[in-house]
Each structure stands twice: as C-alpha cells, then as structure tokens.
Amino acid sequence: MMSSRHPEPGIEVESTEELDALLAQGISPRRLRLQDLDLTGYTGLDSRTDLDELVVLGGRLSPSLDAHLRAHGAIVFPDDPDATPVRPYRAHLYTAEELYAGLVDGYAETTDALAYDWYQNSQRHPDVFSALLQAIHDDSISDALAEFVDGHAVVGVMGGHALQRGTAAYAVAARLGFHLAEHGFLVVTGGGPGAMEAANLGAAAYGADQLDAALAIVAEVPSFVPDIGAWADAGMRAKAVLRPVSGQPVPRSLGIPTWFYGHEPPNVFAQGIAKYFSNAIREDWLLAHAAAGVVVLPGAAGTVQEIFQFATRAYYASKTPPPLVIVDSGHWRDTLPVWPLIQALAAGRAMADRVTLVDSVEDAVAYLT
Structure with a gap:
C-alpha cells in the first residue's frame, strides 16, 4: 500500500465510456479526475458511496447527482457558463467550427470574439475569479x-x-x-x-x-x-x-x-x-x-x-x-x-x-x- 506521501497518481477521465471502464476495473474513485463530462443522464455513480476525493472538474451534473457526489465526499469544481464564454475545464483542443460558432450573425457574436471581450474586460477590471478561470482553462x-x-x-x-x-x-x-x-x-x-x-x-x-x-x-x-x-x-x-x-x-x-x-x-x-x-x-x-x-x-x-x-x-x-x-x-x-x-x-x-x-x-x- 502506498504511503500518503506518495499517493497513487490521478487518472484524467474524458468520456463516460472511459469512466465505466475504469470503475469496472476496480479503480478507486478517489484517483479519478472527471474532466468536463456531461453526466446529466449518467447513472454509473448513483449507487456508490465510496466517492470520497473523487474530483469533478466542471462539466454538467443533474441536481440529484450533484447532491449525491457532495454528500459522499466528492470534490466538485463547478462550471460557470455565465462567467465565461468558454469552458475552463475542457478536455480537447478547439476546432475552427467551435471558435467561429455564431459567425452567421457576424464575428462579434462568435465564441472567439466573446472570449476576447471577456478577457479584455478582465484586464481592465482585474478579478480573482476571472484570473482563476483563465488559469484553469x-x-x-x-x-x-x-x-x-x-x-x-x-x-x-x-x-x-x-x-x-x-x-x-x-x-x-x-x-x-x-x-x-x-x-x-x-x-x-x-x-x-x-x-x-x-x-x-x-x-x-x-x-x-x-x-x-x-x-x-x-x-x-x-x-x-x-x-x-x-x-x-x-x-x-x-x-x-x-x-x-x-x-x-x-x-x-x-x-x-x-x-x-x-x-x-x-x-x-x-x-x-x-x-x-x-x-x-x-x-x-x-x-x-x-x-x-x-x-x-x-x-x-x-x-x-x-x-x-x-x-x-x-x-x-x-x-x-x-x-x-x-x-x-x-x-x-x-x-x-x-x-x-x-x-x-x-x-x-x-x-x-x-x-x-x-x-x-x-x-x-x-x-x-
């Protein structure tokens, strides 16, 4: 058994299929880092209580799963779509289609332009939360x-x-x-x-x-x-x-x-x-x-x-x-x-x-x- 000074390394999980496979292998949830997953319809964690130190980085949770995770010791970092036009815990690189979404209404309405406006505003009006989200992103x-x-x-x-x-x-x-x-x-x-x-x-x-x-x-x-x-x-x-x-x-x-x-x-x-x-x-x-x-x-x-x-x-x-x-x-x-x-x-x-x-x-x- 590894000592607390050298804990087992965390495992980044970027899909629900990968999550299912790891849980089926008997991997302890405390080693898992769920990165920007949509878990609104996911049921694989509903009956588990060994969720202490499971890390959930953003993504989407149903209210019931959110409550269940927190009640059993999971560490949930909430996503805040109202705070930023981009998802800070993303698991993949951008595509041009993603950055230019909304181009039909003009460049000013695209994800790229909105992110730039948000970034400029954070420079004019420094805010520790915005800085944290940018660093995580x-x-x-x-x-x-x-x-x-x-x-x-x-x-x-x-x-x-x-x-x-x-x-x-x-x-x-x-x-x-x-x-x-x-x-x-x-x-x-x-x-x-x-x-x-x-x-x-x-x-x-x-x-x-x-x-x-x-x-x-x-x-x-x-x-x-x-x-x-x-x-x-x-x-x-x-x-x-x-x-x-x-x-x-x-x-x-x-x-x-x-x-x-x-x-x-x-x-x-x-x-x-x-x-x-x-x-x-x-x-x-x-x-x-x-x-x-x-x-x-x-x-x-x-x-x-x-x-x-x-x-x-x-x-x-x-x-x-x-x-x-x-x-x-x-x-x-x-x-x-x-x-x-x-x-x-x-x-x-x-x-x-x-x-x-x-x-x-x-x-x-x-x-x-």
Whole structure:
C-alpha cells in the first residue's frame, strides 16, 4: 500500500465510456479526475458511496447527482457558463467550427470574439475569479495539447501575421506547410493570420490540387482587416476542399494562438487549435513541442522575439537542440540583421550545427528531412 506521501497518481477521465471502464476495473474513485463530462443522464455513480476525493472538474451534473457526489465526499469544481464564454475545464483542443460558432450573425457574436471581450474586460477590471478561470482553462489546454501532439514529429513554422492572401509569399508559406506535412511532420504555428495561416492551410491540404484550389478561394478576401467575418468565411469555404482521399485524417496542422493578441483572429485551417489566454504560456509551449525543428519565415518584431526565445533555449540546452532553419538571407541579414547575432551566440555551443540560413522553403524542408 502506498504511503500518503506518495499517493497513487490521478487518472484524467474524458468520456463516460472511459469512466465505466475504469470503475469496472476496480479503480478507486478517489484517483479519478472527471474532466468536463456531461453526466446529466449518467447513472454509473448513483449507487456508490465510496466517492470520497473523487474530483469533478466542471462539466454538467443533474441536481440529484450533484447532491449525491457532495454528500459522499466528492470534490466538485463547478462550471460557470455565465462567467465565461468558454469552458475552463475542457478536455480537447478547439476546432475552427467551435471558435467561429455564431459567425452567421457576424464575428462579434462568435465564441472567439466573446472570449476576447471577456478577457479584455478582465484586464481592465482585474478579478480573482476571472484570473482563476483563465488559469484553469490554460492548464486544460496544455494537457489537451500534449495529448494531441503525442507520437508526432512536430515542426514549428514562424512568420509575420501581416502577410496577405493571394501574394506570392503567402503561396510560398503554404507550400512549406504542405511539403512538411507530406514528409510526415505535424506543422504547428502561432495559429493566427498571415504566414501562420498559410502554413496551416498548406499542411491541411491532401494534394497539390487541393492546395491550389484553397489558395484561389482565400485570395478573394486578402486580409482580416477590416472584416474578420468575411475573412473567416472565405477560410471556411477553402477548408471545405481540404479533405483526405480516404480514411480518417491524420493530424497535420496545429495552431497555438492567444487571446492576448485577440485582434488577430485564429485561422480556420489548424485541425487542432490550442488557444490560450496567457501569451507567455502559449509561446513556451509553441517552442517546447516543436521537437523536430523550427522554420522561420520573414517577419517583424514578433517573429524576432520567437527566434531569440528559441535561441535562448538552444543556447542553454543540456543536449542537442532541435534544428532552427531561417528562410530568406536578404531579410535576416540586411532588413533585420538577426542572423549575425544567431551565429555569434551559436559559436562553440551545441546549437552551432543546428542553425542554418537558407533562401527557399524547399531548402528548409530538405534540411529537416
């Protein structure tokens, strides 16, 4: 029997089927963490009294089950749909359809826009309950993100948010995402517009014909300014042509955006969207999960920050860091002279052989493969 100093680990439960299976195995309810489950019609706990320390994280309970759980020592963390437009204890990443629910009535009525408004209000009028819900939400997203990337070779793609659809540079970024996904990588970006969207779009395409068709559709609405709704709608129409020829789709495209930059809407092409309230946590996870490498396209201040966040991790790494591929020597030598400083930092370190500067996305893919 384990001592109280080293209790048995908790088990996260994300479906009622999983809950039934664990109870049938004789797992003690005190080890279970029921995460955002709809238990309004569930009866598997009604006759049990050994519920001391069972943890219920949000979800939906019938009044009778709520009373029964509390009466027998369960720890119930209530969900409060009136306090926030998103569910803080969620067990899965977002989808574009979820974030853009309500788009028919305009972007301002979508889940994404309402969450941004709530976040902004919490910044103007700090409230400990709102801060707690945001922290719980972001921890739930981190957990779901780890599950989503498990078993995949993840490559991060960084680049500017201002890159417009219909441009040659946008098509280049999309081609990068496509070729990385075709080589078996899961392509992760910051989940926003511009180069991030292009890479997610390319990764979600299951053939060159699909890629060309989607690029033609999104070009009808080049930017999310001034109409996010029209921009998102064009994205949804383009997304409809990005389908696997057969079988279940394997994750190829992941976005990690943030409501901290809520004025930049999430793109619809990521098959999983890990949207955070905390930008610091979001940026850390974006780099931490890109274990197969990072490709950096031309960008400005935000992209420069991401380069040096990666460089700092690589500089102090205790083992060989993932590769960093910087694309467009003219941009990164002359326009924003980042490359000379990266070289100076890398000299004599383990990262020295893991950073390179190339002039095409084909060279970037070749370096990583």
